[in-house]
Amino acid sequence: MTNKTLISGVPSVVNAGIDIFSILMKEAGARVIDLPWKPPLGGDLDLYRRLFGLGSAGPSVARLEIGNARVVKAMLEADPVAIDLVPAASVMPALQNRMLLHAGPPLDYARMTDTMRGAAAGALLFEGWAKDREEAELLLASGSIPFDSCHHHGAVGPMVGIISPSMPVFVVKDSKSGRCAYSTINEGIGAVMRFGASGPEVIERLQWFASSFGPLLGAALRRSGGLPLKPLMAKALLMGDEMHQRNTAASLLFCKELMPHLVAVGSGDDLERAVGFLLETEQFFLNLAMCAGKIMGDSGQLVGEGSIVTAMCRNGVDFGIRVSGLGDRWWTAPVNTPTGLYFAGFSGEDASPDLGDSAILETVALGGMALPAAPAVLGFVGAGTFKRGVELFERLQGFTVSINPAWTIPALDGRAVPFGIDIRQVVATGIEPLINTGIAHKQAGRGQIGAGTVTAPLGCFEAACRELGVKLEG
Amino acid sequence: MGDSNLLYQNIHTNSYFDSVTLMRLSVELGKLPGVQKVSAMMGTPANLTMLSDQGLYRQTLPEVGPADLCVCVAYSAEENLPEVVLAEKAFLEAGSTSAPSTTRSATATAVGSWKEGALALSEPRVAFISLPGPSAAVEAKRALDADFDVFLFSDNIDQDDEVILKQRARDAGRLVMGPDCGTAMIGGIRFGFANRVRAGSVGLVAASGTGAQEIASALDRAGIGISHIIGTGGHDLSGAVGGITTRQAAILLAEDQGTKRIVVISKPPDPDVAKDLTVFLAKLGKPVSILFLGMEVAKASGSLSFYRTFGDLIAHETGQVAEIPQVKHHSQGRFIRALYVGGSFAYQAADLLKVKMSVEGKPWTAMGHCVVDFGDDRFTQGRPHPMIDGSLRQQVIHEVLVDLTTGVLVCDVVLGDGSEDDPAGRIVQAVQQARKDRQGTDFPAVIVHVVGTAQDLQGYARQVGSLRDAGVLVADTSTAALESALAGIDHA
Numbered sequence: 007m008t009n010k011t012l013i014s015g016v017p018s019v020v021n022a023g024i025d026i027f028s029i030l031m032k033e034a035g036a037r038v039i040d041l042p043w044k045p046p047l048g049g050d051l052d053l054y055r056r057l058f059g060l061g062s063a064g065p066s067v068a069r070l071e072i073g074n075a076r077v078v079k080a081m082l083e084a085d086p087v088a089i090d091l092v093p094a095a096s097v098m099p100a101l102q103n104r105m106l107l108h109a110g111p112p113l114d115y116a117r118m119t120d121t122m123r124g125a126a127a128g129a130l131l132f133e134g135w136a137k138d139r140e141e142a143e144l145l146l147a148s149g150s151i152p153f154d155s156c157h158h159h160g161a162v163g164p165m166v167g168i169i170s171p172s173m174p175v176f177v178v179k180d181s182k183s184g185r186c187a188y189s190t191i192n193e194g195i196g197a198v199m200r201f202g203a204s205g206p207e208v209i210e211r212l213q214w215f216a217s218s219f220g221p222l223l224g225a226a227l228r229r230s231g232g233l234p235l236k237p238l239m240a241k242a243l244l245m246g247d248e249m250h251q252r253n254t255a256a257s258l259l260f261c262k263e264l265m266p267h268l269v270a271v272g273s274g275d276d277l278e279r280a281v282g283f284l285l286e287t288e289q290f291f292l293n294l295a296m297c298a299g300k301i302m303g304d305s306g307q308l309v310g311e312g313s314i315v316t317a318m319c320r321n322g323v324d325f326g327i328r329v330s331g332l333g334d335r336w337w338t339a340p341v342n343t344p345t346g347l348y349f350a351g352f353s354g355e356d357a358s359p360d361l362g363d364s365a366i367l368e369t370v371a372l373g374g375m376a377l378p379a380a381p382a383v384l385g386f387v388g389a390g391t392f393k394r395g396v397e398l399f400e401r402l403q404g405f406t407v408s409i410n411p412a413w414t415i416p417a418l419d420g421r422a423v424p425f426g427i428d429i430r431q432v433v434a435t436g437i438e439p440l441i442n443t444g445i446a447h448k449q450a451g452r453g454q455i456g457a458g459t460v461t462a463p464l465g466c467f468e469a470a471c472r473e474l475g476v477k478l479e480g
Numbered sequence: 481m482g483d484s485n486l487l488y489q490n491i492h493t494n495s496y497f498d499s500v501t502l503m504r505l506s507v508e509l510g511k512l513p514g515v516q517k518v519s520a521m522m523g524t525p526a527n528l529t530m531l532s533d534q535g536l537y538r539q540t541l542p543e544v545g546p547a548d549l550c551v552c553v554a555y556s557a558e559e560n561l562p563e564v565v566l567a568e569k570a571f572l573e574a575g576s577t578s579a580p581s582t583t584r585s586a587t588a589t590a591v592g593s594w595k596e597g598a599l600a601l602s603e604p605r606v607a608f609i610s611l612p613g614p615s616a617a618v619e620a621k622r623a624l625d626a627d628f629d630v631f632l633f634s635d636n637i638d639q640d641d642e643v644i645l646k647q648r649a650r651d652a653g654r655l656v657m658g659p660d661c662g663t664a665m666i667g668g669i670r671f672g673f674a675n676r677v678r679a680g681s682v683g684l685v686a687a688s689g690t691g692a693q694e695i696a697s698a699l700d701r702a703g704i705g706i707s708h709i710i711g712t713g714g715h716d717l718s719g720a721v722g723g724i725t726t727r728q729a730a731i732l733l734a735e736d737q738g739t740k741r742i743v744v745i746s747k748p749p750d751p752d753v754a755k756d757l758t759v760f761l762a763k764l765g766k767p768v769s770i771l772f773l774g775m776e777v778a779k780a781s782g783s784l785s786f787y788r789t790f791g792d793l794i795a796h797e798t799g800q801v802a803e804i805p806q807v808k809h810h811s812q813g814r815f816i817r818a819l820y821v822g823g824s825f826a827y828q829a830a831d832l833l834k835v836k837m838s839v840e841g842k843p844w845t846a847m848g849h850c851v852v853d854f855g856d857d858r859f860t861q862g863r864p865h866p867m868i869d870g871s872l873r874q875q876v877i878h879e880v881l882v883d884l885t886t887g888v889l890v891c892d893v894v895l896g897d898g899s900e901d902d903p904a905g906r907i908v909q910a911v912q913q914a915r916k917d918r919q920g921t922d923f924p925a926v927i928v929h930v931v932g933t934a935q936d937l938q939g940y941a942r943q944v945g946s947l948r949d950a951g952v953l954v955a956d957t958s959t960a961a962l963e964s965a966l967a968g969i970d971h972a
Binding site for chain 2: 060
């Protein structure tokens with residue numbers, strides 16, 4: 007095969023290394039872009055070479071790259087459909103015993119931040135396992151309530167992500183494989199459990215979810231025959247959502263789809279309160295988007311090969327990633343703390359370290375990975391201009407391997423979102439995936455204090471790459 | 481319905497595309513041969529009715545729903561179908577990511593990755609890599625993966641890496657120039673050390689940077705222009721690499737309308753590689769001049785002609801034989817000391833002087849002719865390349881010129897982009913200082929050849945003038961300088 011393009015015109019240049027010649031080239035009028043470079047992986051050249059197939063690793067890396075294509079294909083072919091809403095314990099068997107699920111990689115109560123502990127205490131009150139805050143905290147501190155990651159039970163939870171047995175959860179089913187993913191109902195803004203609150207209004211709302219709203223939504227979903235989520239998300243992207251910080255259009259589209267069924271199965275005060283809540287909760291769709299992301303990520307994880315990130319999540323202490331070819335292990339590093347814009351009276355000093363399973367959205371090319379889709383939230387990102395958003399969007403493509411043709415960004419002339427994060431390219435470029443996120447107060451019960459961005463720590467990807475390097479050696 | 485049209489119907493479940501995109505898809509498919517009617521719509525009941533009424537849709541099981549995309553095409557003959565299927569797939573998967581980002585391409589000055597660079601720049605685009613060797617190899621591979629051609633200036637890259645890179649490049653239809661590639665000129669853009677030569681129709685495929693510089697400059701001075709200089713790195717014609725880049729480059733030049741003649745230069749290749757290459761070059765359909773430095777010359781045949789020295793090749797291409805400067809005054813010394821910054825000139829000198837190229841120590845102090853390549857690793861550890869900073873060689877030149885055993889000093893003076901401001905000045909200063917230090921004893925002959933053009937910033941005529949003013953003999957080619965030195969010693 008011959009190269010037909012090298013001498014077909016005047017070449018442009020990307021320069022990596024010394025600048026003597028690039029300076030001369032620029033002076034001569036050539037188009038030259040600099041690629042600043044420093045040794046990745048702490049200077050472990052041997053590993054770096056192995057990851058990209060030099061030395062004897064050539065054949066393993068060739069297989070790896072074929073594996074990556076298979077993983078991406080599986081993720082893109084997943085077809086999440088919201089089919090029902092049921093009590094958590096009825097679909098997650100472990101919750102038939104007294105236990106709680108939390109966001110992020112596994113950690114026990116002793117290590118949890120104040121925000122997550124506050125929510126856990128609230129969950130005990132909701133379940134009736136404790137009669138007041140004090141008793142709840144004693145019970146939790148005693149270690150008699152087991153915890154596990156939502157991800158280990160097919161679930162995803164935003165922010166602290168606490169799920170308890172009686173909470174109603176969405177059931178999102180992959181029509182291709184039959185696998186399901188679960189998430190709670192989004193509580194809205196203000197005093198909400200996901201930001202660590204546990205006061206009476208939080209408990210009351212959760213009780214209303216369990217006794218009225220959840221069953222009503224479930225009946226409506228069943229009547230509808232299921233709502234395919236990917237096409238809805240495609241439409242929402244065209245309408246200015248990125249599905250992490252902004253789900254306004256997606257939530258409205260969801261309402262639109264569900265409304266005929268809701269009014270058919272509901273009536274009276276129950277229906278009125280349900281519709282009112284749906285229409286005022288702009289982030290309602292977030293939890294469903296997260297389920298769609300988990301379905302897609304798990305489809306990739308099940309292929310069992312390659313170097314593609316299939317999940318990213320945080321618990322306020324650790325940031326964890328999963329990688330398609332490295333089994334179910336979490337590769338962790340300390341979380342970063344988000345920065346951004348704060349509500350009146352709050353500042354960065356009040357911010358909780360990074361929380362939530364919602365980074366599953368960035369895992370599947372949404373949220374911080376699709377900034378130009380949502381000009382309205384660009385104000386939270388750096389300089390806040392669209393131009394800056396596009397720069398970041400293109401910077402982040404340094405580590406993606408493919409695209410999702412079903413999800414396009416109209417402001418970029420229909421460009422598809424870049425898809426499939428390759429851990430090797432994250433460490434090679436040193437660019438950390440960017441996550442759009444809400445910012446919680448570091449103290450329980452204080453709620454949300456702002457919104458902004460945070461990055462996934464390089465350490466997770468480096469740790470995973472070291473393991474990958476060992477596998478490639480064989 | 482009774483239509484005799486053939487119907488292609490493809491349902492994409494749960495795949496939403498907006499109406500503008502779907503209309504564009506219809507237009508694209510409608511252009512294909514044999515296509516009579518196209519409709520691409522989401523499967524709402526109203527749309528399905530419309531499609532059925534037009535004879536474009538037949539009910540399927542499982543039933544089509546509003547979240548499903550229906551692509552329906554009526555076409556005339558079976559042979560039209562494959563192209564329709566391919567075009568549909570390509571359109572839906574394209575996502576328009578191949579076009580450069582119009583918001584950034586004009587303004588981006590730095591990027592964080594090769595992929596981002598590929599977004600900012602349309603083709604042709606080249607990765608210019610001068611990082612430390614073993615890392616450079618990884619970056620070259622990643623650049624190839626990101627759809628770049630590669631100019632691999634870095635040296636210290638082992639042969640195994642070179643083979644992997646070039647095989648990967650060949651499979652992707654890309655070119656790796658290097659490793660250790662010092663010179664290229666593509667589409668008028670100079671890469672690395674390069675002289676400002678006029679545009680023309682001679683294309684060079686060069687395993688040697690300074691060799692390419694000498695030839696291109698000499699041709700320019702004779703009024704002959706260059707289309708492209710494609711570097712291949714010094715080991716491309718080894719048995720292990722097998723000439724991958726050389727072949728690709730030769731094909732490019734053979735297919736290039738602007739190139740009428742091709743010149744291939746290298747150190748002697750692996751014999752099997754040389755044989756295959758020769759057969760290959762003979763079929764290109766354009767005249768090819770081949771310089772395998774120091775190798776026994778094969779007979780010219782068909783479109784191929786062979787040369788052993790730079791001088792011979794240049795004489796053939798320009799139709800002018802370079803004058804051999806006559807040494808009129810030289811010292812009692814018996815030895816030729818040839819000190820070069822260009823490795824190929826050293827190689828040629830070793831061949832013509834019948835000495836081994838020195839690999840260690842200070843050979844200019846030994847009794848006998850010597851050839852030194854100051855670009856060799858042992859002189860460049862922790863120092864800039866001698867073309868960038870000629871101070872080390874200047875010191876040695878002085879040492880050689882005050883040495884009573886030196887009969888003739890031979891040097892190269894390489895001008896052009898990347899070279900220092902006054903390469904001739906180094907020789908001139910060393911000569912003037914040595915004359916003072918020798919206090920009137922006879923003085924060795926100093927013979928140089930200058931690689932450069934009038935357009936180079938250093939100015940060919942100015943540099944030659946300053947050398948001659950200092951009593952230095954200036955030959956037109958590297959070969960003529962050596963022949964002059966040999967003649968000078970013989971007549972002692």
